[in-house]
Amino acid sequence: MQANIGDVAQRAQVSASTVSRAFKHPELVAKATRERIARAADELDFAASRSASVFQTGQTFRIALLLNDPSSTWFNAHIYEGLDSVFHPAGYDIAIYPIGTSGDRHAFFEDLPIRRNADAVIIASFDVDSKEIARLHSMNVPIIGINALPEDVFDYSIATDDDYAMRLVTRHLLTLGHKDIAYIDLDPPENADGSLHYSANRRSNGFLAECAEAHIEPAMLHVSNTGQRVDHALTQLFALNHMPTAICCEQDRIAVPLLSRLQRLGYAIPDALSITGFDDSTYAREVGLTTIRQDPHDMGARAARHALDLIAKADNDFETTDETASKTGVSTPPIHESTQIRMMFRMSTGPATSAA
Amino acid sequence: MQANIGDVAQRAQVSASTVSRAFKHPELVAKATRERIARAADELDFAASRSASVFQTGQTFRIALLLNDPSSTWFNAHIYEGLDSVFHPAGYDIAIYPIGTSGDRHAFFEDLPIRRNADAVIIASFDVDSKEIARLHSMNVPIIGINALPEDVFDYSIATDDDYAMRLVTRHLLTLGHKDIAYIDLDPPENADGSLHYSANRRSNGFLAECAEAHIEPAMLHVSNTGQRVDHALTQLFALNHMPTAICCEQDRIAVPLLSRLQRLGYAIPDALSITGFDDSTYAREVGLTTIRQDPHDMGARAARHALDLIAKADNDFETTDETASKTGVSTPPIHESTQIRMMFRMSTGPATSAA
DNA sequence: TTGTATGCGTTATCAT
DNA sequence: ATGATAACGCATACAA
Numbered sequence: 001m002q003a004n005i006g007d008v009a010q011r012a013q014v015s016a017s018t019v020s021r022a023f024k025h026p027e028l029v030a031k032a033t034r035e036r037i038a039r040a041a042d043e044l045d046f047a048a049s050r051s052a053s054v055f056q057t058g059q060t061f062r063i064a065l066l067l068n069d070p071s072s073t074w075f076n077a078h079i080y081e082g083l084d085s086v087f088h089p090a091g092y093d094i095a096i097y098p099i100g101t102s103g104d105r106h107a108f109f110e111d112l113p114i115r116r117n118a119d120a121v122i123i124a125s126f127d128v129d130s131k132e133i134a135r136l137h138s139m140n141v142p143i144i145g146i147n148a149l150p151e152d153v154f155d156y157s158i159a160t161d162d163d164y165a166m167r168l169v170t171r172h173l174l175t176l177g178h179k180d181i182a183y184i185d186l187d188p189p190e191n192a193d194g195s196l197h198y199s200a201n202r203r204s205n206g207f208l209a210e211c212a213e214a215h216i217e218p219a220m221l222h223v224s225n226t227g228q229r230v231d232h233a234l235t236q237l238f239a240l241n242h243m244p245t246a247i248c249c250e251q252d253r254i255a256v257p258l259l260s261r262l263q264r265l266g267y268a269i270p271d272a273l274s275i276t277g278f279d280d281s282t283y284a285r286e287v288g289l290t291t292i293r294q295d296p297h298d299m300g301a302r303a304a305r306h307a308l309d310l311i312a313k314a315d316n317d318f319e320t321t322d323e324t325a326s327k328t329g330v331s332t333p334p335i336h337e338s339t340q341i342r343m344m345f346r347m348s349t350g351p352a353t354s355a356a
Numbered sequence: 357m358q359a360n361i362g363d364v365a366q367r368a369q370v371s372a373s374t375v376s377r378a379f380k381h382p383e384l385v386a387k388a389t390r391e392r393i394a395r396a397a398d399e400l401d402f403a404a405s406r407s408a409s410v411f412q413t414g415q416t417f418r419i420a421l422l423l424n425d426p427s428s429t430w431f432n433a434h435i436y437e438g439l440d441s442v443f444h445p446a447g448y449d450i451a452i453y454p455i456g457t458s459g460d461r462h463a464f465f466e467d468l469p470i471r472r473n474a475d476a477v478i479i480a481s482f483d484v485d486s487k488e489i490a491r492l493h494s495m496n497v498p499i500i501g502i503n504a505l506p507e508d509v510f511d512y513s514i515a516t517d518d519d520y521a522m523r524l525v526t527r528h529l530l531t532l533g534h535k536d537i538a539y540i541d542l543d544p545p546e547n548a549d550g551s552l553h554y555s556a557n558r559r560s561n562g563f564l565a566e567c568a569e570a571h572i573e574p575a576m577l578h579v580s581n582t583g584q585r586v587d588h589a590l591t592q593l594f595a596l597n598h599m600p601t602a603i604c605c606e607q608d609r610i611a612v613p614l615l616s617r618l619q620r621l622g623y624a625i626p627d628a629l630s631i632t633g634f635d636d637s638t639y640a641r642e643v644g645l646t647t648i649r650q651d652p653h654d655m656g657a658r659a660a661r662h663a664l665d666l667i668a669k670a671d672n673d674f675e676t677t678d679e680t681a682s683k684t685g686v687s688t689p690p691i692h693e694s695t696q697i698r699m700m701f702r703m704s705t706g707p708a709t710s711a712a
Numbered sequence: 713t714t715g716t717a718t719g720c721g722t723t724a725t726c727a728t
Numbered sequence: 729a730t731g732a733t734a735a736c737g738c739a740t741a742c743a744a
Contacts, residue, residue: 002472002495004721015731020723030729049472050418052721055411056736062406062449070437072653074638077433081426084452093418093449096440116358116405116737139358230642257642260616264644282430282638286586286613288620297428360737371715376739386713408737412720472721 003044012040023048059315063087063094063307064118066108068126068188068198071096074253074281075296079124079146082300090308092119099126109135119314120307123148126198142310144303147199151336156306158299158337162199165292165341166206169248169276172290172343174214177352178246178274181218183207184233184258185250186225203250203278219244223254230257234265245273245352252277252284252291259287259348270350280344288347299339306335359400368396379404415671419443419450419663420474422464424482424544424554427452430609430637431652435480435502438656446664448475455482465491475670476663479504482554498666500659503555507692512662514655514693518555521648521697522562525604525632528646528699530570533708534602534630537574539563540589540614541606542581559606559634575600579610586613590621601629601708608633608640608647615643615704626706636700644703655695662691 009016014033022029022037029037040046054061065083067076080094087094095118099105109132121136124146133153136143145157173181185204204220211218221236223229233254237243249255255277259269267273277284277291284291313332365372370389378385378393385393396402410417421439423432436450443450451474455461465488477492480502489509492499501513529537541560560576567574577592579585589610593599605611611633615625623629633640633647640647669688 005723006721016721017723017732018730020721021730024723028729033729047472049411049721051407051411051416051472052736053723055405055407055720055738056722056724058736060407071440072430072433072437074428077428080436081428084427088452088454093451095449096444098444116403116407227641257639260619260639260643263616263619283613283616285583287616361739362737372737373716373739374714376737377714380739384713389713405737409739411722411736412738412740414720 003041003046005046005048007044008037008040008046011044012037059311060117060119061092062118063092063304064121065094065096066099066105066121066123066126067096068099068124071098074279075294076124078296079300082297082302083122083304084300085297086301086304086308102129105129106132109133119311120144122146122303122307123154128153140314142307142314144307144310146299146303152334154334154336155310156303156335156337158303158339160199160292160294160339161341162202163206163209165343166203166248166278167210168341168343169278169290169292170207170210172345172349173246173248173274173276174210174216176246176274176349178244179216179352180242180244181211181216181246181248182221182237182240182244183218183248183250184221184223184236184254186229186254187222188225200250207248218248229254230261233258234261243267243273246349247273247275249275249277252279252281252289255289255291255348256281256283256287259289269348272353274349274352276349284344285346289344290346290349291344293342293344294339302337359397359402361402361404363400364393364396364402367400368393376404415667416473416475417448418474419448419660420477421450421452422455422461422477422479422482423452424455424480427454430635431650432480434652435656438653438658439478439660440656441653442657442660442664458485461485462488465489475667476500478502478659478663479510484509496670498663498670500663500666502655502659508690510690510692511666512659512691512693514659514695516555516648516650516695517697518558519562519565521699522559522604522634523566524697524699525634525646525648526563526566528701528705529602529604529630529632530566530572532602532630532705534600535572535708536598536600537567537572537602537604538577538593538596538600539574539604539606540577540579540592540610542585542610543578544581556606563604574604585610586617589614590617599623599629602705603629603631605631605633608635608637608645611645611647611704612637612639612643615645625704628709630705630708632705640700641702645700646702646705647700649698649700650695658693 005016005019009019012019014037018029018033019037022034026034069076071077071080083094097108099108118141120142122144125148127149130150130153133143142155145154147159148157151157183204185200188198219240221233223233249258255275259275262273263269269275277289280291280293361372361375365375368375370393374385374389375393378390382390425432427433427436439450453464455464474497476498478500481504483505486506486509489499498511501510503515504513507513539560541556544554575596577589579589605614611631615631618629619625625631633645636647636649
């Protein structure tokens with residue numbers, strides 16, 4: 001069927017070890033031999049079995065990625081893309097574990113084939129239980145957090161400061177003179193139980209804090225995150241005593257289509273109504289939505305690079321562990337990065353109308 | 357460090373094979389023993405090494421997914437999600453191979469660790485060279501096509517009939533009385549050379565064919581697929597002698613933001629201007645875009661299910677190949693499915709204005 | 713129902 | 729610079 005390393009060895013008149021070396025440590029093989037081997041491999045259509053070398057190496061070349069929302073979400077899809085842009089070239093596969101409930105999460109940490117089946121675990125967009133993580137740590141698997149809390153359980157984490165970012169948005173609206181503001185957030189899907197926390201909470205906190213400081217009482221609307229989310233949002237808006245002069249959305253995902261619908265319904269934006277989003281996701285720029293920019297692709301790529309470092313370090317630590325231990329292992333401390341926040345000012349926000 | 361099958365065997369007072377069996381073929385192990393093993397495994401935090409069993413099995417439990425566009429694209433992200441929804445529970449990982457140019461594609465088929473490193477190859481959204489595919493076939497790796505041509509090189513394929521679907525859209529516009537129509541398509545990114553064909557071509561063909569039958573001469577606009585795509589499209593529209601009464605877009609991706617921008621610019625839609633898309637992707641419903649519905653998640657899931665069948669079959673074939681061969685192997689013929697096309701009629705299309 | 717023996721393809725160690 | 733050899737951890741064929 002398929003040539004293996006032995007066939008190549010035979011054809012190139014060398015031993016199997018030399019063939020292996022020719023691929024893994026070319027510098028240790030004489031140029032002539034190397035070329036002979038290359039030719040033989042080529043002629044036989046040889047490709048080293050990934051499974052075999054992975055097995056022998058002890059590494060799995062697999063990354064476990066824990067996601068709450070569907071992977072097709074704007075944020076998650078870009079996170080994945082960023083991760084893969086680093087991991088794939090490095091020979092790693094990414095396996096996505098959907099975590100819808102804290103039960104799922106618990107099951108993952110409880111049952112899961114951790115140490116043997118993933119070289120690193122990456123957790124995106126939901127908060128986590130220190131005890132669960134502890135088990136992973138004891139297994140020497142790097143844990144990486146993306147927009148996840150608490151920071152200190154991760155070997156590396158990168159996050160957007162949601163609270164602060166949303167405060168900026170809110171201040172922008174307040175500065176424009178808005179006093180009559182509605183906040184819209186997307187409720188997590190029903191199957192999610194309360195114990196799975198999302199960064200969403202931190203955004204509304206930031207908003208509320210700023211409003212409180214300004215002695216403003218906003219209207220808080222909760223929209224269920226389904227196909228009908230815009231209709232649901234509109235329903236609640238119209239149910240208010242009067243239309244606010246500004247709408248602050250937890251996500252572009254609701255802000256973008258809402259902006260479009262409100263315009264069609266005749267609301268002059270921003271003259272009569274301002275609206276803000278969060279993410280700078282699909283079409284936010286095109287529709288002119290004022291929003292907070294996040295770059296999940298970059299976050300993913302960074303996370304992946306740090307993951308590779310950590311994996312390499314974990315391997316070394318392991319080798320030197322027993323007695324030699326912790327002599328060289330100064331064990332660089334965990335890194336916790338904040339993404340740089342940037343606000344995108346676009347046409348969807350403007351001065352409050354004096355006539356409410 | 358980590359318990360292996362031997363440790364469990366020892367603790368449960370059985371042989372390693374029995375432990376292995378207890379997991380892979382529980383029905384062959386006495387209940388009492390099974391429970392004893394389960395307990396031992398639990399106490400030791402044992403999890404079978406994926407690498408080792410994968411290696412031993414000969415399967416790779418890996419799927420190669422060839423993608424042209426970025427994986428974060430609406431279509432690709434949903435394809436991936438659909439695939440993963442079937443593959444992940446079945447224990448398979450998906451590895452994405454970005455194919456930007458026909459060179460990439462060629463390299464994949466030429467160099468690549470196929471047979472040994474993937475149990476199936478899935479090609480999404482671009483057309484392929486029969487000769488390249490032939491090599492894979494000779495290696496007994498199932499090849500699956502999603503919106504890819506030519507059909508007959510795939511062991512299973514599922515596709516939207518782009519030509520036909522776009523004809524439907526076009527007829528809808530013609531029926532409404534539009535005679536002055538512009539077609540906008542997104543040029544593939546620059547780095548893509550001409551030899552990589554996309555389903556996009558089939559859409560414009562359908563459009564042109566219908567126009568020809570109706571003796572109508574449309575304006576064909578090509579927009580480069582960058583961040584500026586909407587501005588680029590607007591520029592070209594305004595450069596025409598006069599505004600058309602209808603704009604037919606190759607993708608929602610341009611139609612959705614274009615619709616929004618044109619509205620803001622004061623065009624009454626659909627009274628003065630109709631616009632259509634293709635995909636029914638993000639926000640198409642919310643902004644009221646008439647479009648063709650595609651369900652890439654479903655396409656992916658179907659493709660994955662067929663892939664699993666084919667993999668199972670390939671394994672059997674292989675075992676029975678030599679002499680016994682092709683006796684049982686009636687070798688079910690390839691299946692080529694068409695997705696069911698549905699048009700979503702929404703507010704963005706209406707009768708042509710008599711006054712051009 | 714369970715145990716023994718063997719092999720999967722590669723790489724690392726240790727000689728040479 | 730290269731070769732011989734021994735693992736790596738599991739799953740199967742076969743024996744009992």
